[in-house]
Structures are given as C-alpha cells and as structure tokens.
Amino acid sequence: MNRTLKLVVSGPVGAGKTTFIQSLSEIPVVETDEWASEAIGKEKTTVAMDYGLLTLDGVPIHLFGTPGQERFDFIWDVLVEGALGLVLLVAGDSPRDFPKARYILDYLTSRHPVPFVVGVTRQDLERVWRPEEVADFFGLPAHQVVGLNATSPTSATLALIRMLELVTGSRWQGVW
Template sequence: MEPLKIIVTGPVGAGKSTLIRTLSETEIVDTDAAASEDIGKAMTTVAMDYGTLRLGDQLLYLFGTPGQERFDFMWDVLTEGALGMLMLVRGDRPEDLGPARRMLDYLLSQHPVPHVVGVTRQDRPPVWGPEEVALFLGLPTERVVGLNATDPKSAVQPLVRLLELMLAEEESRP
C-alpha cells in the first residue's frame, strides 16, 4: 500500500508538533525555534514537522505546519499532495475557532481533501468538547474528535477517524 501524506495544521499552540512527536514511530524532524512574537510560549514551528505512523497496514507520513500567520506561505507548500487533513484547535481557546475556520476554508479551497478537526487539551478541563466545536464550525459531529496530544492512545484517535472517512469517501466514488 502506498504511504498516505497527511497534513496536520491549525492555529499557534494547538498541539501540532506535540501530536507528531507523541505518535511518530521514526525519529521526527522538527523546526521549533524561539518565537519572535509574544505567542504565549517560548518555541514555535518555523517551517515544518515530519513523522511517520503505521495504522494497520497503512503507513502515514505526517507533515505539521507552522501556526503563526507570518509563515502562512508554508501552509500551501506543505499541503501540496496531501490526501487528508487534520486541523487541531485548542479546546481551552474558543477565540481561536474563528481563525481556525478561516484557515480550514482557505486550505480546503486550495486542496479539497477529507478532513477532521481535533480539539486538543481534553485532559485539561474546562474545555470546549468536540460537540460544541462541531456546532461552532458547522461541521458534522463525526468530523470533530477530542484528544490529548500528549497521550499516544488519545492522539491517534483523530487520525483513525480521518482514515475511516478517507476509506469511506474512496468507496463511495463511482
């Protein structure tokens, strides 16, 4: 089976690098550098993250984008050739959902691929759950999954869902 390229995207601090670090079975590539603006944390992705994960007999190549808009030119570059998209948002920052919606709309307009939204920090209540986020973003509930990006069993869930949706869409194609 051909490896599948999956793009992991979303606003600053959503947990993109953490998810790839948590799940990758091979040594990851990351490009975290000292943040040049006050984004509430010291380090930020400036180019990409890369890791790999096997789900059943399917190998996934996970590409993470930077979150900061000053690196938005990388979003398109990295999404090129991706067959699925995982967008992460922080469950404890509802104010990030507007920008996340715009980012998702833009990326899907350029790359219309199966997609899932992951709501991180479910281990840190009180947070918005996946149902609330689905409602806010106007997405069907099966496309939104809650997770803790630091826990392998939990972090894998949105990718399992994405793969299911990708297979279902493939089967329904004439």
C-alpha cells in the first residue's frame, strides 16, 4: 500500500472546497483566496490551490483543492496528477451549478482516469438537494455520492472516510 495518499478536491465556485479542506486539515491550510475580480456571488475565491494535511491511522493524507473558476482550468490538470482519488463537491442549494460540476468531472476524469466520489455540501441547510437526488442527476450509483456539511469537522471526516472507502475499494477499519 502506498503510504502517502493524495486526494484532489474539485467542484464549482462556492461548492465548499476550501471549507472542506479547512475542516479536515491538521495544519493551517495553505490557501490562495483572493478578492474575486468578477461577480461570483461571494467576495473571495481560490485562485491557485488549497493544501491541507491530515493523518488517518498514521497514514498522511494530502488534500489539494482546485480553484472553482474555469479560467484556472490549467491548474486542475497539475493538481490531479498522481492523485489517488478525486472528490467532486457540489453545493446542495445550487442546482444551477450542477452542469458546471459535470463539466469539471468530465474534464478531469477524461484526462486522468482517477476514481471519484461526489460530495453534496450544505446538508445542514433545509431545502437542499439530497445525495440520492444528485446521484440521479449525475446518473451515478447512490453509493458514489455522499452528503456532508463542509463546515463541520465531524461531518467532513465521515464524508472523507466514505470517499476513501470508495476510492480504495475497501472498508475503513481504522487501518488498511
């Protein structure tokens, strides 16, 4: 087993990528958020990458978050290189961004055949799309889509474990 795991977190603007990595990382996240130069519905956006690190049962897991904006798509390729798995986040209250998420997923997986899961954030809010509904939308099996609250370390960790189980194909038992 490769003892260093690299995971990439991608998805549209505002999906919760930076938040997810901040909730999981044991070190201060290296983030590159800048004031957005165009109207994207929030003040700051990731322009290069996020980097966070956590250890699960002694195994270091390196988390790389991509920018959401398409004009930074050249960075997506760089970040996904050598990744064990891809976590594609979508915000459960932004169905208008689902086609963009689909585009990012197709872009990355067609160029880098990497196992992936879809994470549906904002499950702490009401009237959001649930993971089963998003699975239907994307035409994915239900077990490949997980719901989470990216602002909660507990929820983010549970989602990460589900994701690791899916991308490694084995059940998490505290150790692989």
